[in-house]
Amino acid sequence: MNTFKKxxxxxxIFTFLLSGCGYKLGGLExxxxxxxxxxxxxxxxxxxIIQKFKSAGFTIDSDNFEYLIKVEGPFRKKExxxxxxxxxxxxxxxxxTTIVSIYNKSGEAIIESKKFSxxxxxxxxxxxxxxxxxxxxxxxxxxxxxxLIEVVNILRSII
Numbered sequence: 360m361n362t363f364k365k366x367x368x369x370x371x372i373f374t375f376l377l378s379g380c381g382y383k384l385g386g387l388e389x390x391x392x393x394x395x396x397x398x399x400x401x402x403x404x405x406x407x408i409i410q411k412f413k414s415a416g417f418t419i420d421s422d423n424f425e426y427l428i429k430v431e432g433p434f435r436k437k438e439x440x441x442x443x444x445x446x447x448x449x450x451x452x453x454x455x456t457t458i459v460s461i462y463n464k465s466g467e468a469i470i471e472s473k474k475f476s477x478x479x480x481x482x483x484x485x486x487x488x489x490x491x492x493x494x495x496x497x498x499x500x501x502x503x504x505x506x507l508i509e510v511v512n513i514l515r516s517i518i
Contacts, residue, residue: 398518399423404430408507415511424464426517430510431458433503437495440480453495454478455502459510461517469517475509477502 397416401424402409408430409419433455440450456476461469479498 398425398514400426400428402428402430404428411507412511417514426464426469426514427462427466428510428514429460429462433457433499433506435499451481452478453481453498453502455499455506457503457506457510459513461514470513473513475506477505 397418399418399420400412401421402412402419412428413419434457436454436456438452438454440452454476455478456474459473459475460471463469479502481495481498
C-alpha cells in the first residue's frame with residue numbers, strides 16, 4: 360500500500376508541474392478573442408503565420424476565400440536604451456513590427472497597410488553573454504505572438 364501512495368503522489372506532482380509550466384493537454388491552442396468568428400482566408404505570408412491563422416480556427420483556401428490577408432514582417436529592431444557608467448550592463452529596446460492588409464473577395468481594401476508595432480525593454484549583462492542571444496529570440500517571439508493576436512482580433516472584428 361505504501362508504494363501505491365508514492366505512485367499517486369508522484370503522479371499528482373507531475374500533473375501539477377505540467378499545468379504550472381503552461382503545458383496544454385489536448386487540442387490546438389486557439390489564439391485571439393471570440394474564437395467562434397472564423398472565415399475562409401487566403402493568406403500571403405510565412406508558413407509560421409499561416410499556421411497561426413489555422414490555430415486560431417480559420418480555414419485557409421486560396422481558391423474559395425472570403426478575405427485575402429497580406430502580412431509583411433515581422434521586422435525586428437534592436438536599439439540601445441542606456442548603458443551603465445562601467446559599461447557592464449546595457450538596456451535595449453526590442454521592437455517588432457508587422458504590416459497587415461486585408462481585402463475582401465472582390466479585391467477591395469478593408470484595411471490597407473496597417474502597421475502593428477510592439478516593443479519591450481531588455482537588460483543585458485556582459486557577465487551573462489551566453490544566454491543573451493537566446494533570450495532576445497524568446498522576447499521577439501513573445502512580442503510577435505502578441506502582434507499576431509492583435510491581427511487575428513482585428514480580422515475577427517471585421518467579420
